[in-house]
Amino acid sequence: PVSTGLGEIFQYVVRPKPGYEQKFSQSELRTIQDWIIRKQLLSTEGVADVSSFGGQLKQYEVSVRTDKLRSLGVSISDVYNALQNNNQNTGGAYIEKGPTVLFIRTEGLAKTIEDIQQIVVKRANGIPVLIRDVAEVKFGAATRYGALAYNNDGEVAGAVVMMLKGENSNKVIRNIKE
Structure with a gap:
């Protein structure tokens, strides 16, 4: 340790x-x-x-509108996968160099509500379906x-x-x- x-x-x-x-x-x-x-x-x-x-x-909350999902032929899994694939935070490890410890981590691509709203869920007849088309994105708080x-x-x-x-x-x- x-x-x-x-x-x-x-x-x-x-x-x-x-x-x-x-x-x-x-x-x-x-x-x-x-x-x-x-x-x-x-x-x-x-x-x-x-x-x-x-x-x-603080956390981002994405409230999916099921009526929009149905009308656009999008599943909840499509939304989940789009969010996961376009905003990954990944931890790596750490490097010890003498008395200094460097932590390795990459931060997600989405930095604002607008960034999340612009994520493409899928394409329907060549037209992109965005998160904003099927969900409301807002700030919330973790439990x-x-x-x-x-x-x-x-x-x-x-x-x-x-x-x-x-x-x-x-x-x-x-x-x-x-």
């Missing part, structure tokens, strides 16, 4: 400054945590992983199994930073704070 049970060395929360609480949703706080803070911390010397908690995990609260001030997003096995915790915490 890259870390041990004693590797949890740093915890933090992501919350708006007082007076700005209404400007950030729980989904936005979690997105900031996962896509900005976490990515920066993973490149910090001595950090093995960053486990995110709290907030609402939650808990929440993270901070000092009785309400819900926040946050994380636990895991240290690489064999590293000096004081040094890694100093690196994190820089």
Whole structure:
């Protein structure tokens, strides 16, 4: 393993400054945590992983309209396969180079609701049938199994930073704070 049970060395929360609480949703706080803070911390010397908690995990939801499927001769499997084949997130592995660990991953092609709406499901008489023709695409939130609260001030997003096995915790915490 890259870390041990004693590797949890740093915890933090992501919350708006007082007076700005209404400007950030729980989904936005979690997105900031996962896509900005976490990515920066993973490149910090001595950090093995960053486990995110709290907030609402944003996801795209595709609500298929069965009447449109029937009228266009499209099956639910066609929609599923089109989405899967055109937006794959794949994990690879990691490369250890001295004290640094590089994670290998490819991110899906769809970055916006419009990207998903433009995915071709199939062609009917040479005319493309797009996701937008058979479904509604919108933002949603993944099923939650808990929440993270901070000092009785309400819900926040946050994380636990895991240290690489064999590293000096004081040094890694100093690196994190820089």
